[in-house]
Amino acid sequence: MPQHTRRRLVSLVRRHDADLAEAALLIGAEADPRLDVDRALLRLDALADGLRSQGFASGDPHSDAAALSGYLARQQGFDAAPERTPTTVLLPEVLDGKRGVPVTLTTLYVSIARRLRVPAFPIALPGLVVVGIAAGERPLVIDPSQGGERLDEDRLADHVARATTGQLAFRRSMLRPSPAVNVVRRQLNELTRAYLAEQRHLDARWAVELKLLLPNRMPDDHRVHGDLLTQAGQFDRAAAAYETYLDLVGPDASDAEEVRRAAIRARARLN
Template structure:
C-alpha cells in the first residue's frame, strides 16, 4: 500500500489524454523504476505475489499490470486491465480513444497490429473487439490465482501453495465448481483423508444433478480416501 502510494505521488498531475497517461506511467514504472518481465519470471512463484513484484520490480504480465493499475488509479488516470488471451495488458481511456500499454515490456505502447500479434501468437485467432473490454476485478484475482495453481501443479512438493490458491479462489463469489474437486484431491494428497472425503462427497452431490455417472465415480474416490485411514 505505502509503496503504491509513493509511486503514484511521483506521477505528473493530469498529464493529458490516454496516450499521455500511458507514456507518463510507462516512463515512471517501466523507465525510472524498472518494472518489467522476462521469460524466467514464469518459473518463479514470487512473480505472482504482489509484495514480491513490488520488491523485485519483476513479475508476470498480470501482476505488473496490477501495479500499473493501482499506481495510475491513485493518480486519477482512466486505467483498467485488458485480459488479452495469453497476455494481460493495461488500457487507458474509453473505447473510442483507448490506448494499450504492455507493462511486461516496460510499458511499451501497443499499436493495433501489436495487439493483433499478441492475440494471434497466443491463440492463432484474430483480435476481437470484445477482447479489449475492461477486465472485471474479480476475474483478475481469479486469473492471478490460476497462475499460482498452474505453477504449483508441476511441483507436487508444493501442494501447500496449490491448496492455498484453491482455497482463496473458493472465497470469490464466482468460481468454477470443479475447484471443489481440486481442493478435495489436494486434501487427500496432503494426508487429510477425512476432509478430502467430505469434500468429495459434497462435490458429488453438486454434480449429481447434471452427471450422475461422474458423481458416482467421485463417491468411489471418497470411499477410497476413507479407506486410507485404516
C-alpha cells in the first residue's frame, strides 16, 4: 500500500462518521495494490441503489432491519463463511464471493444502511461484531452472520456468556456504537490470523504493520511484529520490535523473559 493510502486509512478511522466500507477497501488495497478504492466504493453505492430502487425509504427501525436483511442476505446472497480465510475477511473478495466473517459482513451491512440513511452502527461484542440500528432507548441488533437475524437480550446474553466462558455477563452498555478504529482492528486481527494459518508470513506482517499505525495499537502488536520480522531475517528490526514490547509491558509481564531472550537472539544474529 502506498504511504498516501496508509495515511488515508489512519486519518479515516479517527473520524466519528468514517465509512467502514472505505476503511475495509483501503485494507484491501494493501492486499491488492491494483484495487481502485474509489471505484470499488461505487459497488457499495450500487448495492444501496438496488434496495432503494425497490421502494425502500428509511422509517421504522424494525422495517428497516427486515428490508436490509432481506435484501443483502436473501436477495443478494451474502452469508457467513464456513471458515476464516483471507478471502472471507477482505471486503473486495467478500463482495465477489458473498461469503464473509462477521466483522466484514457487519461492515457491509452498516455501510449499505448508512447510504440509505438508516441509523446503523457496528457493535463489537466479545467474539462477534454485529449491527445496531437506533430504535429509542435500546438499539435493534441484527447479526449479518446469521442472515441478518435479530438478536434479543436473551440471545445476546447467551452469546457473551459462551464467548467469555462465563467470565463476563451481558450488559446493555455493550450495545454502544463501536468506533471505526476498533472495527478496523478487529478486521486486521482476523486477517492476521487467516494469513498465519496459511503460513503467509509476509502478508501477515503488513497486516500487523497496519495495526501498528492505528491509534489503538496494542503492545502485543510489537511482539507479533518481532516474530514475523525474525522469520523474514530482519533481525535488527525484530530486536527493536521486541524491545518496544518489553518497554510497554514492563518486566513483570508473563512472557517478558521469553521476549527478552528473543531480542537477544535477534541481536546476536546481526553479527
